Amino acid sequence: MVAYSSVSGSESPAAFELKAAGFTLPIFRLLASDMEAVADQLATRVGQAPDFFRNTPVVIDLGSFPEQGEAVEFPLLVGLLRGYGMIPFGVRGGDKAQQRAAEAMELAILGDSHSRPARAHPEPSADSGLDDEAGGANSLVISGPVRSGQRHYGARGDLSIIGPVSSGAELMADGNIHVYGALRGRALAGMKGNLEARIFCQDLRAELVAIAGHYRVSENIPSELQGMPVQIFLDQKILRIEKL
Amino acid sequence: MARIIVITSGKGGVGKTTSAASLAMGLAQRGRRTAVIDFDVGLRNLDLIMGCERRVVYDFVNVINQEATLNQALIRDKRCDHLYVLPASQTRDKDALTREGVARVLDELAQGFEFIVCDSPAGIEHGALMAMYFADDALVVTNPEVSSVRDSDRMLGILSSKSKRAEEGAEPIREYLLLTRYDPLRVDQGDMLSVDDVKEILSLNLIGIIPESKAVLSASNAGIPVILDRDSDAGQAYADMVARYLGEDVPHRFLEAEKKGFLSRLFRG
Ligand SMILES: Nc1ncnc2c1ncn2[C@@H]1O[C@H](COP(=O)(O)OP(=O)(O)O)[C@@H](O)[C@H]1O
Ligand SMILES: [Mg+2]
Numbered sequence: 001m002v003a004y005s006s007v008s009g010s011e012s013p014a015a016f017e018l019k020a021a022g023f024t025l026p027i028f029r030l031l032a033s034d035m036e037a038v039a040d041q042l043a044t045r046v047g048q049a050p051d052f053f054r055n056t057p058v059v060i061d062l063g064s065f066p067e068q069g070e071a072v073e074f075p076l077l078v079g080l081l082r083g084y085g086m087i088p089f090g091v092r093g094g095d096k097a098q099q100r101a102a103e104a105m106e107l108a109i110l111g112d113s114h115s116r117p118a119r120a121h122p123e124p125s126a127d128s129g130l131d132d133e134a135g136g137a138n139s140l141v142i143s144g145p146v147r148s149g150q151r152h153y154g155a156r157g158d159l160s161i162i163g164p165v166s167s168g169a170e171l172m173a174d175g176n177i178h179v180y181g182a183l184r185g186r187a188l189a190g191m192k193g194n195l196e197a198r199i200f201c202q203d204l205r206a207e208l209v210a211i212a213g214h215y216r217v218s219e220n221i222p223s224e225l226q227g228m229p230v231q232i233f234l235d236q237k238i239l240r241i242e243k244l
Numbered sequence: 245m246a247r248i249i250v251i252t253s254g255k256g257g258v259g260k261t262t263s264a265a266s267l268a269m270g271l272a273q274r275g276r277r278t279a280v281i282d283f284d285v286g287l288r289n290l291d292l293i294m295g296c297e298r299r300v301v302y303d304f305v306n307v308i309n310q311e312a313t314l315n316q317a318l319i320r321d322k323r324c325d326h327l328y329v330l331p332a333s334q335t336r337d338k339d340a341l342t343r344e345g346v347a348r349v350l351d352e353l354a355q356g357f358e359f360i361v362c363d364s365p366a367g368i369e370h371g372a373l374m375a376m377y378f379a380d381d382a383l384v385v386t387n388p389e390v391s392s393v394r395d396s397d398r399m400l401g402i403l404s405s406k407s408k409r410a411e412e413g414a415e416p417i418r419e420y421l422l423l424t425r426y427d428p429l430r431v432d433q434g435d436m437l438s439v440d441d442v443k444e445i446l447s448l449n450l451i452g453i454i455p456e457s458k459a460v461l462s463a464s465n466a467g468i469p470v471i472l473d474r475d476s477d478a479g480q481a482y483a484d485m486v487a488r489y490l491g492e493d494v495p496h497r498f499l500e501a502e503k504k505g506f507l508s509r510l511f512r513g
Binding site: 164166 | 401404
């Protein structure tokens with residue numbers, strides 16, 4: 001096999017070049033795990049200088065995140081930052097579990113020279129059917145219960161769970177989410193802003209449901225819908241829950 | 245090959261050590277060579293409940309550090325020839341349980357034992373992770389309360405990702421639910437979750453329901469695994485649990501609140 005010759009050896013003009021470059025980027029240093037507090041303070045900050053944040057790439061820094069080993073709510077955080085026009089693209093610092101969670105949200109792990117994590121995969125699971133080659137949308141299928149503290153992310157497609165989802169568990173998908181069982185945890189569909197995404201479940205007891213960032217917590221889910229098979233979708237940007 | 249059974253839970257005080265002692269004794273009484281190891285470094289409880297605390301010379305950490313051989317550290321139970329106890333260290337250095345060290349001890353035990361029961365500390369601290377890492381089977385000890393059930397659920401998630409079997413992509417750990425301190429009266433009053441509630445939330449194979457029982461405390465105080473108290477409800481429930489673990493089909497008992505008739509009130513005072 002011939003080695004890929006670079007610019008000098010090829011006849012056709014080079015279509016690209018790879019170069020190393022350094023950028024100065026704003027760092028979003030996360031200091032607390034309470035996303036509500038983050039949301040509140042961010043709203044104030046953005047209110048003061050809305051243009052400063054628009055289309056700004058940011059790096060999330062976990063170096064000062066106090067609660068050692070505590071989970072960072074990346075889905076909410078990323079949604080929040082994107083909502084204000086920022087482009088979160090990477091994470092610096094944090095422990096292995098936090099970095100794995102960040103990778104599950106497709107954030108890059110920016111090496112602190114000392115802690116370069118091994119390439120982690122979001123939740124190894126034998127029965128996850130990724131079919132990139134088939135050309136169809138990705139779909140991730142998980143058989144068996146999703147436990148508190150576990151999270152699954154159906155990137156670029158649907159996520160289907162054949163089993164119950166415990167409270168404290170988190171499901172995310174760029175496309176739809178299907179739960180063939182009780183949904184007691186959180187489900188966030190349309191993570192990349194897809195307003196058409198939906199959530200389907202057999203038995204609704206969720207802590208939180210969200211579609212493209214429009215969310216509802218358990219308290220705001222009418223009791224007559226609790227325990228029902230439902231579909232959840234956006235209607236004029238209003239989250240609707242409908243019995244199936 | 246020996247089977248390694250971890251007794252685990254999300255929070256402390258749910259009955260892990262009580263259960264580990266009775267499971268190990270129950271297996272041994274059925275003629276299976278069994279070792280029970282205390283992974284709760286610093287707290288050292290198992291030897292008390294097994295009634296061998298005054299015979300401890302060396303402990304688990306001594307063996308890991310190669311300051312003693314396994315044979316020197318293992319304490320043979322006086323009531324049952326097939327049962328050995330490997331006590332925890334009282335030195336508070338949890339990090340002494342290295343993965344390599346634990347692996348070496350378990351490998352050596354596996355040569356001579358059929359079952360290795362690991363009594364774990366609660367939660368996901370180091371000792372608990374070490375106890376679960378090598379497990380083939382896990383008994384998740386749960387009390388019928390919302391918080392305990394939630395913690396157990398979390399433990400199950402961790403078990404399915406932080407074990408050797410998970411890392412190697414081998415057949416997953418066999419997980420069992422052990423419901424302890426079950427009080428039917430309080431379930432009827434709505435203070436506790438029912439068996440069905442817990443089963444539904446955790447969707448897990450239920451291996452036993454141990455009733456709340458005074459016999460447990462008396463047995464612990466006397467250094468006797470409660471399974472040896474055959475007249476007690478808890479002892480019988482543990483015996484049933486052992487039978488189920490070994491594949492026997494035994495119906496669950498002690499699910500109903502006892503009807504306190506005139507006579508039973510008279511006799512119980
Ligand atoms: N079935 C039961 N009925 C009554 N008390 C119990 C029962 N199981 C455990 N206990 C008591 O609960 C306490 C904690 O038990 P232990 O086995 O040490 O729990 P752990 O090892 O999970 O911390 C002890 O005082 C024990 O006597
Ligand atoms: Mg204990």
